[in-house]
Amino acid sequence: MPERPEDLTPFLDWVRRQTEPVAVDTETHGLEILSGDPEYVRLVQFGSQDEAWNVPTELGSAFKEAARQALRILIAGPGITGHNFHGFDAPALHAHLGMDYDELCRNAVDTMLLSKLVDPRSVQEGGIGSSLKPLSDHYIDPTAADTQGDLTAVFRSLGLTKAVGFSRIELWHPIYQSYGGGDVILTARLRPKLEAELRRFGVPQRLISYEHEVARICGHMQIRGLLLDQDYTRHLSDELRREEEENTRIVRSYGVEKLGSPAQIGEALLGMGETLIMPGKTAPERTAGGALKVDKSVLCALADTDLYGNRLNVRTPNPLAVAVIKAKRAAKWRTAYADNFLATVDRNGRIHPGIRTMQARTGRMSVTNPAVQTLPSGDWKIRRAFLAEPGHRIISVDFQAVELRVLAALAGVRRMREAIAAGRDLHSFTAELVFGPDFTPKHRKISKAIGFGVVYGGGAATIQRQTGAPMEEVKRAVAAYHRTYPEVRRAANRWQREAFANGMVTTSVTGRRLPLDRDRTYAVTNYQVQSAARDCLGQALINMDDAGLLPYLRLPIHDEVIASAPAAEAEEIGREIGKCMTFDLFGVPIESDPEVGGRSWGSLYLPEDELAQHDEWYAAEPVAA
CATH class of the missing domain: 3.30.70.370 (Alpha-Beta Plaits)
Incomplete structure (x- = not known):
């Protein structure tokens, strides 16, 4: 932990002695690394597998220059390892040390990208996840000190939230310094473990290099950001607030006091004579707790729209359902979009959305x-x-129509390929084959929903909700679709067999490992096409x-x-x-x-x-x- 400018000489000597890639990390005042604040980076850490140096760039120009020199020595020599380096640390170093982003990425390997190529599943999906701590627990040592948890406890003891703790904790606090140094040591140890796994699974090097290139390109877009019209956005926020309030008043006029209460909304709809029985069903759906289900799909059906707000023209819209949808939509749009944009805009009038290239x-x-x-x-x-x-x-x-074209290419769907070669609209082409030459716009809509249902793993019930068509008609159309394009089902069966023989992992055309869930093997087509x-x-x-x-x-x-x-x-x-x-x-x-x-x-x-x-x-x- 260099404390004085003269302490930086042994640090740079250590950097010059390294023959293996060195892990690099940054500690910042928060997550808004592109806020425009020149002092946003507090520490730049460098680590081998058993030694770390925390360079406190917060202390001024000598420390910043030492960090720049060290980075350039590593880029020209053994290289850099970072965890979420392309998406976080390299943009932060570019913005606050003035280094060229492409230079930083030139000889850098991102262990977060490697981890997602080994296993792309989140923890909730049964995977290891891509965060450094669980990866370190799995591949290095589950008994390693949890400095992240320790740091959170320190924030709590100081009366600080996590959002402001990184900015306000004292620079020399031992837990803060251990946290910074520990992360680079773990990252340096993690890289060879992940590289060994990639070799074991036969993941091609060209895919690894490709993912790093994509991440670098997206990093440029993240740094550049989008220009926000702040006057318009403030006007939009006010307009959405008025829309929310107006529709909330309509909802309350029907006796619903709490917009977020499905029970109150369901009771009011029943009082208006609605049965809450979805098309194709014989009884109302209920939640796991036994309450009547009044979710978006139910409300949209009563409002005579699909899930995207397009009119279905199959019934008279229920005014309560319409008002509930509009009030909730206005509230979401105001908080999630307009107000959020204004909260994240930087001092140059830009927002910098984070692009997660392998989410x-x-x-x-x-x-x-x-x-x-x-x-x-x-x-x-x-x-x-x-x-x-x-x-x-x-x-x-x-x-x-990239998903359908990819499906036609991967599964070798003859009729789809012929239609694409002839310049036909694939949804109209499918509707003609399934329903005959006199197909209607409704038939095209059903054919489109089936096509995307096959790609995205949606069944007849999903297609029925999206189109409003009777369930029997949907089922007949799905059966006709598979008779028309038999290659789709054959490819799905082949991919499933290959996955069963490969430990429930299907491999994409580019060599990407795509783990399947045993109870959702039907998703194999979705995984192959989307990937x-x-x-x-x-x-x-x-x-x-x-x-x-x-x-x-x-x-x-x-x-x-x-x-x-x-x-x-x-x-x-x-x-x-x-x-x-x-x-x-x-x-x-x-x-x-x-x-x-x-x-x-x-x-x-x-x-x-x-x-x-x-x-x-x-x-x-x-x-x-």
Whole structure:
């Protein structure tokens, strides 16, 4: 623990003597590492398997310079190991030590990425998880000191919450220093254990390298962030509050005093003559405790909408159900989105969503803090809060029906491949094969729900809820779907057999290990397709980086990439991004659909005749970067 500038000479001598990769970690004032505060990093820790140095950069320029020198020595020499390095520590070192992010990642291995390639399951799913402590318990020593737990106890004894404890604890507190130094020693010991597991399981090195490249590219997007229109967002928060209050008054007019009480809502609906019996059921559904079930699916059915708010036109909407849905939606949108955006915006007017590049078991990405990945489908109001740079236009490039194309490629579905080659809309094509040439829009909707149900593991009940169609009709359509595309079921059976022979693990086309649950082996198709679709997106991001498009990229969202480009070049940049998202997968073309909007992300979701009114918020005085 160097306390004085003269203590840094033996530290740098130690760094120069290292011949194996050195673990690097940071201790910061909190999780907002890209807040713009130049003093946000308190410690930079360096560790071998049995020795650690905690460099207190909080003490000034000499300590910061020593940390920079050490990092450059390691990058040019034995390399760096870090746990969540690409997503947290490298951005923090870039922001607060002024180091180039690509330089930091050049010779770095992230043990969090390695752990997810060994076992992508969370603790709740029966896996080890990807946090350092449980991984260390499993692979190194379950009796190792729990300095994280000790530190939390110290915070509590000082009357500090975890949110502020890292900022206020005294720099030289022995538990704080042990916590910092212990983490890098554990990380240094963890790396060879995980690398041995990857070799044992035959995970290809090209997949490991690929995941590090994807993480580096997404790190750039996280650092750059999204420009937030704060005036509009405050207006939106106020508007949502009024909508919540208005619909809550309507709910109370029906005798429901507590919006969050399913029992009160159910009693009021029964009093209005509703049976609460879902289509295809013979009795109301009940919770495990025996109470009537009044969840979103029940309310949407009574409100005559699907789960996404689209009108079904199968009944007269119940006004109480409609008001409950609207009140809850407004409350969620206000707190989870508008208010959260304002709470996380940095001093430069940007938010920096964290991109977790391997969040799901299938490797699918997620975007959190704030969770812009969960924005309501098709809605412009929330997305309107995010802007392209001044003088820029927003670009969205989305894969075209990527899950179904991947399914057609992996399972060799002949008729799907023929339809794709002919440029047919796959949902209409399926509806024609299942229901005949005189199929209706309702039939197309059912066919679409079945197609996605096969990919995402949804059964007839889920499809019925989404479409409002009678259960018997759904079951007949599902049976006809499998007669039409027999290769889908054959591929699922083959993948299940392979998983049973491989310890309940199915292996993706890129070599990714995907553990299956014994009671959910039907999910194998979902895992295979989602994983391959995610890797299509990852490869597309690498293609964009190779093409020099990384400076324009802002976010990967599901199967979509959001970008910002100068207005005069936006159309061309959109086409170039689209080219990077277009390639062949086992003879099936993976294609994209570039779209250029106005200044805000929300402009992509509005008809052209409404754009002028929508743009009035920033037409007079564009929001500065």
